Amino acid sequence: MEGASFGAGRAGxxxxxxxxxxxxxxxxxxxxxxxxxxxxxxxxxxxxVNTDSGPELRCVFNGNAGACRFGVALGLGAFLxxxxxxxxxxxxxxxxxxxxxxxxxxxxxxxxxxxxFLWFVGFCFLTNQWQRTAPGPATTQAGDAAxxxxxxxxxxxxxxxxxxxxxxxxxxxxxxxxxxxxxxxSAGASQAYPGYPVGSGVEGTETxxxxxxxxxxxxxxxxxxxxxx
Numbered sequence: 266m267e268g269a270s271f272g273a274g275r276a277g278x279x280x281x282x283x284x285x286x287x288x289x290x291x292x293x294x295x296x297x298x299x300x301x302x303x304x305x306x307x308x309x310x311x312x313x314v315n316t317d318s319g320p321e322l323r324c325v326f327n328g329n330a331g332a333c334r335f336g337v338a339l340g341l342g343a344f345l346x347x348x349x350x351x352x353x354x355x356x357x358x359x360x361x362x363x364x365x366x367x368x369x370x371x372x373x374x375x376x377x378x379x380x381x382f383l384w385f386v387g388f389c390f391l392t393n394q395w396q397r398t399a400p401g402p403a404t405t406q407a408g409d410a411a412x413x414x415x416x417x418x419x420x421x422x423x424x425x426x427x428x429x430x431x432x433x434x435x436x437x438x439x440x441x442x443x444x445x446x447x448x449x450x451s452a453g454a455s456q457a458y459p460g461y462p463v464g465s466g467v468e469g470t471e472t473x474x475x476x477x478x479x480x481x482x483x484x485x486x487x488x489x490x491x492x493x494x
Contacts, residue, residue, distance in 0.1 A: 285354075285355070289427075289431065290354065290428070290431045291351070291354065293424055293427050293428050293431065294347050294350060294351045294354070294428065295347075295351075296420075296424050297343060297347050297421060297424040297425060297428065298343075298344060298347035298348065298351075300343075300417045300420050300421040300424060301340040301341070301343035301344040301347065301421065302340070302344060303413060303414075303417040304336055304339065304340035304343075304414050304417045304418055304421065305336060305337045305338075305339070305340030305341050305344070305414075306340075307409075307410035307411070307413045307414050308333050308336045308337050308340070308410065308414050309337060310410065311325070311406075311407045311409075311410035312324060312325050312326070312333050312336070312337075312407065312410060312411070312414070313325065313333065314403035314404070314406065314407050315403055316403075325398065325403070325404060325407040325408075325410070325411050326391055326394035326395055326398060326411060327394040327395070327397045327398045327399075328398075329394050332390060332391055332394045335387060335390060335391075336387060336391055336414055336418070339383055339384065339387045339418075342380070343380060343384075343421065343425075346376060346380065350373060350376075353369060353373075357369060363439070366439065367436075367439060370432060370435050370436050370439060371436065373428075373432040373435075374429065374432035374433055374436055377425055377428040377429040377432050378429045380425050381422060381425040381426045381428075381429055384418055384421045384422045384425055385422050387418050388415065388418040388419050388421075388422060391411075391414060391415050391418060392415055395411055395412075395415060398411075
């Protein structure tokens with residue numbers, strides 16, 4: 266059951282950096298990592314503006330602090346998750362247990378699906394709050410940052426949905442390839458065992474020799490007579 270399963274080769278094989286970098290899954294993780302920075306970065310830097318009544322800072326998304334906190338938490342979580350799963354992809358080739366590989370793929374599948382849904386919620390939430398934001402000098406100043414966060418939230422939906430699909434394909438591929446071990450076992454069991462080697466110390470009936478002195482003894486040898494008394 267060890268070896269080629271869940272989209273990876275046998276455990277212990279050398280990792281090709283060029284082919285790994287060109288994999289669609291790797292490109293999607295890097296893109297999602299960049300998109301997450303483009304979401305929480307503008308909100309942290311320019312997402313809080315001064316109010317007209319005083320120096321107090323408020324969230325640019327309709328003054329709703331929850332919208333800014335949700336966008337930052339969502340982007341930061343995606344940033345850390347992309348780095349962790351990218352490291353897992355690098356180490357995935359070294360996992361020898363099929364059970365552990367299955368768990369890693371299921372973790373990737375579940376997290377990618379969850380974050381796809383959260384990105385969709387975040388995109389709708391930020392868009393709704395931005396539409397309700399009253400125009401003003403502070404809003405105009407932070408408008409580019411708000412629109413960038415909304416735009417890359419939408420791009421993150423696409424990238425994380427694609428990661429979910431890739432994880433699902435890996436899971437299905439692992440289920441099919443696990444049958445290879447059964448085929449190998451059946452092929453090995455069908456081979457006939459070699460015959461017993463000749464001359465292994467057990468002599469056949471053809472080489473049997475009668476022991477010496479097998480002639481029957483004559484009780485009355487010729488030329489000898491029993492004397493009569």
